[in-house]
Amino acid sequence: MVAHRRPVASGMTDTAAASPIPQRRAGAQAWWNAVNAWLLLLPAAVLLVAFTHYPILATIRHSLFITKRNGTEVFIGLDSYQGMAADPIFWKALINNFWFALGTIPTSIALALVMAIWVNRNMRGRGFLRLAYFTPTVLPMIAVANIWLFFYTPDYGLLDQLRGVFGLGGWNWLGDPSTVMGCLIVMVIWKEAGFFMIFYLAALQQLSPDLDEAAAIEGASRWYTFRRITFPLLMPTTLFVAINAVINSFKLVDHLVIMTKGGPNNASTLLLYYIYEVAFTFQDSSYAATLTVVLLLLLSAVALVKFGYLDRRIHYQ
Amino acid sequence: MSVITLSRVSKFWGAMRAVDDVSLTADEGSLLVLLGPSGCGKSTTLRLIAGLEEADAGTISLGGADVTHLTPAQRKISMVFQSYALFPHLSVAENIVFGLRVRRVSRAERDARLKRVADIVGLSHLLERKPSQLSGGQRQRVALGRAIIAEARICLMDEPLSNLDAKLRHEMRTEIRALQQRLGMTMIYVTHDQTEAMTMADRVVLMRDGRIEQSGSPEELYNHPATAFTARFIGTPPMNLLRQDDRLIGVRPEHVQIVAGGDHAARVKAVEHLGADSIVLCEIYGQPISVRLEGFSKVQPGEDVRIAWDAAREHHFDSKSEVRLDDIANEDRLAASSQ
Numbered sequence: 001m002v003a004h005r006r007p008v009a010s011g012m013t014d015t016a017a018a019s020p021i022p023q024r025r026a027g028a029q030a031w032w033n034a035v036n037a038w039l040l041l042l043p044a045a046v047l048l049v050a051f052t053h054y055p056i057l058a059t060i061r062h063s064l065f066i067t068k069r070n071g072t073e074v075f076i077g078l079d080s081y082q083g084m085a086a087d088p089i090f091w092k093a094l095i096n097n098f099w100f101a102l103g104t105i106p107t108s109i110a111l112a113l114v115m116a117i118w119v120n121r122n123m124r125g126r127g128f129l130r131l132a133y134f135t136p137t138v139l140p141m142i143a144v145a146n147i148w149l150f151f152y153t154p155d156y157g158l159l160d161q162l163r164g165v166f167g168l169g170g171w172n173w174l175g176d177p178s179t180v181m182g183c184l185i186v187m188v189i190w191k192e193a194g195f196f197m198i199f200y201l202a203a204l205q206q207l208s209p210d211l212d213e214a215a216a217i218e219g220a221s222r223w224y225t226f227r228r229i230t231f232p233l234l235m236p237t238t239l240f241v242a243i244n245a246v247i248n249s250f251k252l253v254d255h256l257v258i259m260t261k262g263g264p265n266n267a268s269t270l271l272l273y274y275i276y277e278v279a280f281t282f283q284d285s286s287y288a289a290t291l292t293v294v295l296l297l298l299l300s301a302v303a304l305v306k307f308g309y310l311d312r313r314i315h316y317q
Numbered sequence: 318m319s320v321i322t323l324s325r326v327s328k329f330w331g332a333m334r335a336v337d338d339v340s341l342t343a344d345e346g347s348l349l350v351l352l353g354p355s356g357c358g359k360s361t362t363l364r365l366i367a368g369l370e371e372a373d374a375g376t377i378s379l380g381g382a383d384v385t386h387l388t389p390a391q392r393k394i395s396m397v398f399q400s401y402a403l404f405p406h407l408s409v410a411e412n413i414v415f416g417l418r419v420r421r422v423s424r425a426e427r428d429a430r431l432k433r434v435a436d437i438v439g440l441s442h443l444l445e446r447k448p449s450q451l452s453g454g455q456r457q458r459v460a461l462g463r464a465i466i467a468e469a470r471i472c473l474m475d476e477p478l479s480n481l482d483a484k485l486r487h488e489m490r491t492e493i494r495a496l497q498q499r500l501g502m503t504m505i506y507v508t509h510d511q512t513e514a515m516t517m518a519d520r521v522v523l524m525r526d527g528r529i530e531q532s533g534s535p536e537e538l539y540n541h542p543a544t545a546f547t548a549r550f551i552g553t554p555p556m557n558l559l560r561q562d563d564r565l566i567g568v569r570p571e572h573v574q575i576v577a578g579g580d581h582a583a584r585v586k587a588v589e590h591l592g593a594d595s596i597v598l599c600e601i602y603g604q605p606i607s608v609r610l611e612g613f614s615k616v617q618p619g620e621d622v623r624i625a626w627d628a629a630r631e632h633h634f635d636s637k638s639e640v641r642l643d644d645i646a647n648e649d650r651l652a653a654s655s656q
Contacts, residue, residue, distance in 0.1 A: 210402035218463075220415075
């Protein structure tokens with residue numbers, strides 16, 4: 001067979017003439033590249049659309065309708081939102097959630113960092129210590145809630161037995177609106193700090209020990225080195241952990257179901273727990289959708305702050 | 318006057334003797350190279366001097382003061398790490414003045430010294446960059462800048478050039494040496510590259526298995542190796558060592574010649590052309606021997622040639638202990654031949 005070569009078009013420059021692929025074929029190649037790329041993205045895109053984007057849009061739509069007993073939907077516009085604004089329990093849940101986030105996030109992150117630095121050193125029993133800190137994460141949440149339920153039980157719970165040693169009377173920790181939120185915060189810090197510690201530990205092990213040594217030779221104290229070198233280099237981890245902590249603080253449901261059911265008098269109701277109650281106890285899916293939209297807005301705001309602002313100010317390796 | 322003195326210093330890692338009874342001194346304003354293969358204890362020795370490791374035995378004194386138990390900061394030294402150890406989130410300028418900020422040097426003086434040092438290491442136009450935006454050679458300069466801005470009299474360098482390409486390495490070698498002499502620093506320089514040792518050092522300390530194998534000027538180590546190990550380590554290609562009965566005969570490649578009617582029959586195995594000279598790898602009596610010839614050698618692999626060398630150029634080592642045997646005898650012979 002004889003291979004026929006196309007004559008090169010007269011107007012072409014030297015470089016174009018020298019390129020092995022004629023222009024039309026290059027165009028086809030680019031098109032195929034794009035098709036390939038989209039095909040590769042397709043599985044993930046399908047999952048994302050089916051289980052994230054579509055449900056979000058459906059939720060927003062659903063919050064604008066109510067469903068009658070016979071199954072027909074009636075458009076009610078922003079009525080649900082007006083009802084929500086007038087719902088004291090919603091506001092209570094939102095404010096509770098705010099205090100809950102404020103109570104758990106900074107403390108659990110700080111604790112995680114301290115523990116990570118502590119177990120990152122060379123010492124005997126390091127593996128055991130790391131495991132001990134990580135245990136709360138491994139335990140099933142139902143079990144965790146039950147253990148803490150025992151701690152907080154009035155009169156014969158661990159806490160009250162300790163109080164008894166000092167001659168103090170029993171206290172209904174979870175039954176009192178003034179202590180129930182504090183009790184939950186302590187438990188969640190205990191559970192999350194160990195999990196976050198793993199991320200800090202991994203990040204610390206990525207840092208070259210040379211940096212510490214270089215700082216030591218320059219005369220930097222350990223605190224100074226931490227402040228100017230270690231902590232700034234851990235910022236990507238801190239951000240990641242903080243985002244997770246925020247999400248978790250809005251995600252807490254299971255412990256509430258077992259320990260307090262949002263009580264007493266809604267003192268421990270958090271936003272997601274309230275959504276759960278509205279949707280499945282009161283069977284008001286339209287109002288639940290409305291509340292969900294609020295939750296989505298809150299979390300999107302967090303994501304926006306991360307991508308729009310914090311990412312630009314943090315040094316990534 | 319010696320500024321750095323190690324006397325009988327040891328460091329053990331469990332049963333392993335990383336540094337074993339090492340004593341050395343470095344004179345003020347000199348450059349001492351710690352040379353040796355990897356794992357010989359040279360870096361550990363440097364870290365002991367820096368105070369990053371604590372000695373298990375012996376004493377270290379810097380500038381006449383015993384610093385054996387002092388922290389790195391108290392020893393008032395500067396150091397360049399193999400990895401450069403630049404702070405990745407800080408700009409070049411911040412990296413260089415890091416130590417000055419730690420020591421709360423005033424802003425005006427910091428700026429003045431930064432300007433001076435940036436000029437010396439040629440980084441004035443890159444001060445705002447982050448280390449990740451720099452080339453390997455530029456990072457090396459930042460590390461150098463950070464080391465010299467403190468104006469410490471002693472500077473320690475841990476294989477500072479091993480991450481650079483060959484051309485840059487040659488350039489920086491000259492620059493570091495010039496800088497050291499210009500600023501009058503006493504420098505301890507760790508390397509496994511004998512070329513760096515030969516070209517930069519006032520004094521070379523060759524280490525092996527945690528001990529000092531030989532210490533002396535580059536010339537002494539080259540011309541007068543105390544052991545077969547030194548003979549093999551110094552010089553490219555290394556000294557030829559031919560086993561003869563209970564001794565090793567050492568002769569440098571440049572002292573061997575290919576001549577018609579030479580004493581030994583040899584067969585050419587391979588030829589390496591380096592441009593200015595050629596290395597001809599031969600075999601005599603079943604042992605390899607390399608010959609350095611000037612220019613572009615025309616001999617072909619497989620060719621039979623005759624080679625010869627001047628007996629006065631021979632070094633003799635005991636084949637068991639590898640210690641130099643014929644110090645006195647050889648000296649006499651050299652003296653006789655030069656008359």
